[in-house]
Amino acid sequence: MRSGVFRQARWGEPLIFELSREGRVGSTVPGVEEGIRDIVGEAESLVPASLLRREAPPLPRVSEVEVLRHFIHLSQMNYGVNSGRFYPLGSCTMKYNPVVNEVVASDPRLLSAHPYQDVSTVQGILEVLYRLKVWLMELTGMDDMSLQPAAGAHGEFLGNLIVRAYHASRGELEKRREMIVPDSAHGTNPASARMAGFDVVTIPSGEDGCVDLEALEEAVSDRTAGLMLTNPNTLGIFESNIKEISEIVHGAGGLLYYDGANFNAILGKCRPGDMGFDIVHLNLHKTFSTPHGGGGPGSGPVGVKDFLADFLPVPVVAYDGERYYLDYDRPHTVGKIRGFYGNVSPMVKAFAYILSLGFEGLKEAAELAVLNSNYLARKLSGVRGFSLPYAPRKPRKHEFVLSASEMARETGVRALDVAKKLLDYGIHAPTVYFPLIVEEALMIEPTETEPLEELDRFVEAFEEISALAYSRPEEVRAAPRNTSVERLDMARASHPRTFCLSWRRYKRLEGESKGE
Ligand SMILES: *Cc1c(COP(=O)(O)O)cnc(C)c1O
Numbered sequence: 001m002r003s004g005v006f007r008q009a010r011w012g013e014p015l016i017f018e019l020s021r022e023g024r025v026g027s028t029v030p031g032v033e034e035g036i037r038d039i040v041g042e043a044e045s046l047v048p049a050s051l052l053r054r055e056a057p058p059l060p061r062v063s064e065v066e067v068l069r070h071f072i073h074l075s076q077m078n079y080g081v082n083s084g085r086f087y088p089l090g091s092c093t094m095k096y097n098p099v100v101n102e103v104v105a106s107d108p109r110l111l112s113a114h115p116y117q118d119v120s121t122v123q124g125i126l127e128v129l130y131r132l133k134v135w136l137m138e139l140t141g142m143d144d145m146s147l148q149p150a151a152g153a154h155g156e157f158l159g160n161l162i163v164r165a166y167h168a169s170r171g172e173l174e175k176r177r178e179m180i181v182p183d184s185a186h187g188t189n190p191a192s193a194r195m196a197g198f199d200v201v202t203i204p205s206g207e208d209g210c211v212d213l214e215a216l217e218e219a220v221s222d223r224t225a226g227l228m229l230t231n232p233n234t235l236g237i238f239e240s241n242i243k244e245i246s247e248i249v250h251g252a253g254g255l256l257y258y259d260g261a262n263f264n265a266i267l268g269k270c271r272p273g274d275m276g277f278d279i280v281h282l283n284l285h286k287t288f289s290t291p292h293g294g295g296g297p298g299s300g301p302v303g304v305k306d307f308l309a310d311f312l313p314v315p316v317v318a319y320d321g322e323r324y325y326l327d328y329d330r331p332h333t334v335g336k337i338r339g340f341y342g343n344v345s346p347m348v349k350a351f352a353y354i355l356s357l358g359f360e361g362l363k364e365a366a367e368l369a370v371l372n373s374n375y376l377a378r379k380l381s382g383v384r385g386f387s388l389p390y391a392p393r394k395p396r397k398h399e400f401v402l403s404a405s406e407m408a409r410e411t412g413v414r415a416l417d418v419a420k421k422l423l424d425y426g427i428h429a430p431t432v433y434f435p436l437i438v439e440e441a442l443m444i445e446p447t448e449t450e451p452l453e454e455l456d457r458f459v460e461a462f463e464e465i466s467a468l469a470y471s472r473p474e475e476v477r478a479a480p481r482n483t484s485v486e487r488l489d490m491a492r493a494s495h496p497r498t499f500c501l502s503w504r505r506y507k508r509l510e511g512e513s514k515g516e
Contacts, residue, residue, distance in 0.1 A: 019070070020060035026067055077484035079428055081291065086454050088376075090399045090431040090443025091186065091234060093264050093286035100356060101289060101349040110348060115340040119325050125348075126324035129317045129341065132351040133301070139362070140260065140280045141273020142303030146312045148342040152261040153188040155281030155300030156228070158313065160196030161334045162279055162304060163226045163255050165311040169332060176225040176253070182211055184235060184435045189228045189259060198225055205437055209235040209390030211245055220252035230259040231275070232266070232397035234435040234443070235390050236373060246276025255279065261300075263287040264447065265370055265397035268363035278305045288350035297343035299350070313337050368448035369398040372455060376400070376446055379459045384466045385410065389438055399445035401438045408440050413469040413476045415440040420487055421468070421479035425461045 044052065062070075081087060087094040113122055133145045149155040160179065167173045179193035180201045190200040203219050206212035210233065227249045231239045239245065249256050258277040264287050272280050284299040285292040292298055304312065314333045315326035326341075357365060377400040381388035385407030388400060404415040419429035419442065431443035446455060469476050480486060492498045500506050 019062050019066055022061055024061040024063055026062060026064040079423075084428060085426045086446070086450055086458050087428040088430045088444045088446055088458065089428060090401070090445040091262060091434065092292070092431065093262055093283075093398070093445060093447055094292075094428070095286075095289045095447050096449045097289055097291045097349075098353065098356065101352045104352045105345045105348045110344070120323075123324055125344065126317060126326075127319075128351050129344070129347060130319050130324050132347055132354070133317060135351075135354050136282060136301055137303055139263075139267065139271065140258075140282065140303045141271030141277075142280055143273075143306040144309035144312060144316065145301055145303040146316060147299065147301045147347055148313050148336070148338040149281065149300040149302060150338055150343050151298040152259075152281060152283040152286075152300045153192055154337070155283075155302045156188055156192035156257075156259065157195055158302050158334070158337050159228075159257050159279045159281055160192050160198065161337070162302070162308055162311045163257065164196055164198075165332065165334050166255065166308060167225055169311075172253070176223060178221075178223045179225050180216070180219050180227040180249075180254075182229065182233070184209070184233050184437050185228060185230060186234060186259060186261065187434075189230075193228065205233075205235075205390075207390070208394065209233065209237045209437075210239050210241060213241060213244055213248070216245065216248050220248055220254065222253060224249070224252045224254040226255040226257055226278075228257040228259060229277075230262070231272070232262075232399075235401050235438070236265075236377075236396035236399040236445075237391065237394060238265075238397055242275045250276065261286055262398060262445075264445075265366060265399075267366040268359055269366055273303075273305065278308060279303070284346045284350040288346075289353040290346040290349045297346055299343050299346040301342075315341070317341065365448045366398070369446070370396075372446040372448065372450065373398050373400055373444075376444060376455055376458065377402075380444070380462055383459070383462045385413075385469060386442075386462070386466070398447070399443060401435065402442040402444060403438050404440040404442060407466070407469055411469045411473040413473045415442050417476045417479065418442060418462075418465055418469075421465045421476045422461060423480040424482045425457075426482075427458060427461060 076083065081094065081096060110125060113125055119126065129147055133147060137143065137145050146158065149158050163179070164173060167176045177197075177199050178201045179190075179196075179198035180203055181189045181193060182205060183202050184205050190202070193200050201219050203215045204212055206215075211229070216227075227245070229239065229245065231242060233239060246256055255278045256276055258272040258275075258280040260272060260280050261283040263282055267287065280303045281300050282288070282303075284290055284301065285297075290299070302312075310330055310332040311334050312330060313336050314328045314330050316330065318325055318327040354362065373396050377388055377396050380386055380402055381392065386402050386404055387406060389403045390401075404413070404418055407418070408414045415432045419432045422429055430445075431441075433441055434443055435441065465476060478487070498509060500509065
């Protein structure tokens with residue numbers, strides 16, 4: 001009998017694919033009692049004969065201990081935030097996830113609440129959502145907010161729909177079709193703008209890595225719908241000309257959109273609303289600690305200034321001084337963009353995170369994240385083969401982008417090889433080859449949570465990898481060696497034809513390649 005149970009006999013040895021043995025069982029079920037047998041018989045007679053199973057299902061025959069070892073082993077083949085080490089994935093804010101968040105979010109009273117329940121019976125959770133919204137509005141300087149979007153990109157899409165609805169309400173939508181996006185932006189920015197129907201106008205970054213004001217002046221016109229900006233930008237540099245930028249965009253009749261996915265740097269320090277932004281999205285699953293990866297669930301709330309509040313999706317969580325309710329009374333709403341009220345569990349975790357730190361604690365988190373980032377930027381840009389392009393003397397915020405272009409030129413070892421070699425140290429790879437304006441980019445974000453010793457071990461790993469690159473570069477290019485699988489063919493691993501989600505697919509592909 002074929003089954004999908006496999007395990008490694010010993011570390012480093014090939015996988016034993018087939019563990020199933022006829023007659024082996026994992027558990028014993030007591031015999032069916034007489035009284036129940038009648039009920040089972042009756043149930044059987046209700047199922048059409050064609051749907052009744054005639055043979056036992058082809059399940060693997062394995063003992064309980066084998067099943068346990070199999071699944072525990074699979075779980076350990078992956079990198080884990082708590083089983084691995086440092087997780088410096090730039091533009092992702094991979095925080096450790098406080099256990100208290102999980103405890104709070106898995107309260108049975110929350111888990112069993114149903115979105116169709118009458119609001120009078122869910123006042124508690126509505127209060128949580130409302131108070132979270134007030135905190136986030138206060139932190140961003142916005143006047144109202146929707147918690148509906150399920151991700152950052154989803155929030156961007158909503159933001160763009162609001163820009164559209166605003167211009168349409170003024171009879172200017174036909175004319176204002178251009179969304180301006182800097183070339184350092186996260187890839188989701190131009191994609192969301194395009195999905196909302198805008199033409200994307202890209203403007204180059206200046207030599208200091210910031211928006212080039214002259215290029216912006218040239219790009220704006222009466223066709224401008226708005227500008228999407230990340231501040232600090234994806235190089236980790238604060239756009240100190242933000243007031244001028246705001247004047248240029250607003251002067252042309254456009255709106256200013258803030259990509260606040262990585263709000264970690266300025267949390268409690270300054271607010272997009274005070275910088276002139278009209279619309280903001282946040283990623284609760286970055287800045288506010290929910291684990292992410294593997295596709296969710298995420299949460300990308302969108303905040304707006306007063307004059308845009310009428311366009312928010314319905315319902316908006318609201319409070320009338322006595323009770324919490326769902327406000328559907330937004331005549332100019334862009335509609336619903338997500339079932340019910342969005343993903344509630346990341347919201348609960350974000351609220352737990354905010355309450356456990358308090359305002360002073362959030363500010364301190366931002367300060368430590370920025371301190372850690374500058375510490376690493378300084379140390380790593382001094383390691384042979386690496387440099388800090390764009391205004392190397394300018395302080396960074398929560399993240400920075402290192403370039404391995406010198407190392408690539410001199411040794412053939414590229415940013416990707418360095419990232420793979422870091423895996424051998426048990427360290428998660430940084431983001432590589434983003435943003436596109438940096439050659440051989442390694443984007444590093446330490447967050448506030450790692451101790452100094454771990455940051456120093458990261459620097460040591462870079463020093464060792466650099467020494468290896470300049471002495472035996474082929475060893476870096478062959479990394480990783482200590483992981484559960486060695487370097488993958490990334491094209492094959494992600495191509496729909498060769499992407500394997502189960503062992504059956506592997507078997508079929510193996511058959512195809514042998515011409516079976
Ligand atoms: C992560 C990120 C996004 C997108 O967020 P998702 O939740 O992955 O859709 C957008 N902008 C920036 C700057 C980001 O880091």
